[in-house]
Each structure stands twice: as structure tokens, then as C-alpha cells.
Amino acid sequence: MKVFAFNGSPRKEWNTATLLKKALKGAESRGAETELVHLYDLNYKGCISCFSCKTIGGESYGRCAVKDDLTDIFEGIRKSGAFILGSPIYFGTVSGEMRSFMERLMFPNLTYTNPTRTLFPKKIKTGFIYTILLKSN
Numbered sequence: 001m002k003v004f005a006f007n008g009s010p011r012k013e014w015n016t017a018t019l020l021k022k023a024l025k026g027a028e029s030r031g032a033e034t035e036l037v038h039l040y041d042l043n044y045k046g047c048i049s050c051f052s053c054k055t056i057g058g059e060s061y062g063r064c065a066v067k068d069d070l071t072d073i074f075e076g077i078r079k080s081g082a083f084i085l086g087s088p089i090y091f092g093t094v095s096g097e098m099r100s101f102m103e104r105l106m107f108p109n110l111t112y113t114n115p116t117r118t119l120f121p122k123k124i125k126t127g128f129i130y131t132i133l134l135k136s137n
């Protein structure tokens with residue numbers, strides 16, 4: 001089974017990356033093949049609201065129509081068994097890169113209905129690791 005981890009910090013060796021690497025080590029100890037992806041190495045932007053992913057019968061239905069460094073990543077996620085998102089908390093939420101990544105990952109996989117349904121082809125285990133500033137007092 002392939003397990004991805006996505007680092008939403010610009011720092012490749014600090015808090016978020018350290019915890020993601022530990023999580024992947026655990027997965028490896030159970031026989032998983034793993035890959036750590038640093039989002040800040042990739043060239044992409046957030047969702048551009050083109051709605052191609054929502055056009056039923058269109059060639060991009062359920063998939064992001066924007067072709068960039070996330071295209072292969074999303075195909076990899078579809079084939080994987082699990083993935084972990086990791087982000088530092090910046091001003092009370094995830095980093096900008098992680099936010100853009102999540103928009104692109106999640107929006108194509110949701111129907112535009114109420115209630116919304118998933119278009120993702122299977123159940124996939126996911127986890128989220130947040131890191132914050134540690135206060136001593």
C-alpha cells in the first residue's frame with residue numbers, strides 16, 4: 001500500500017516535516033511504501049473556480065481540469081491507500097500552500113448538491129497533523 005504525506009510548511013526539516021516523517025516511518029514498519037511531498041516545491045495555485053469538475057458528462061467531471069504539478073499528485077492519491085496532510089498553523093489556520101492544495105484536492109471530489117456526496121472512487125484513510133508555536137507558560 002502506498003501512503004503519501006504532504007508537508008504544508010516551507011521548512012523541510014522542522015516541526016511539521018519531523019512529525020510527518022515519523023508517521024511515515026510507522027507506516028513503513030507496517031509494510032507501506034511511502035512518499036513525502038513538500039508542497040512548497042510544487043508549482044500550483046488554489047482552485048480557480050472554473051467549474052469544469054462539476055460539468056456532468058464533461059471530460060473533467062470529478063477531476064481538476066487545471067494541469068500543473070498537482071495533476072500527477074492527484075492521480076497518485078487516487079491509487080494510494082492513505083495520505084496524511086501536515087501543516088503549521090499560520091494565524092489560526094493552515095498555511096496558504098496547504099489551503100490551496102486542499103481546495104484543489106477536495107472541490108473536484110464533491111458533488112454540487114445538497115447534501116453533498118463524494119465522487120472519490122473509494123474510501124481512503126486520511127490524517128491531519130497540525131503544528132503550532134509551543135508556549136511554555
Ligand SMILES: Cc1cc2nc3c(=O)[nH]c(=O)nc-3n(C[C@H](O)[C@H](O)[C@H](O)COP(=O)(O)O)c2cc1C
Pocket residue numbers: 009010011014015016017087088089090091092093131132133134
Ligand atoms: C506566518 C506565521 C504565522 C503563525 N501563526 C501561528 C498561530 O496563529 N498560532 C500558533 O500557535 N503558531 C503560529 N505560528 C507558529 C507555527 O505554527 C509553528 O512554529 C509551527 O510549528 C511551524 O511549523 P514548521 O516548523 O513545520 O515550519 C505561525 C508562524 C508563522 C511563520
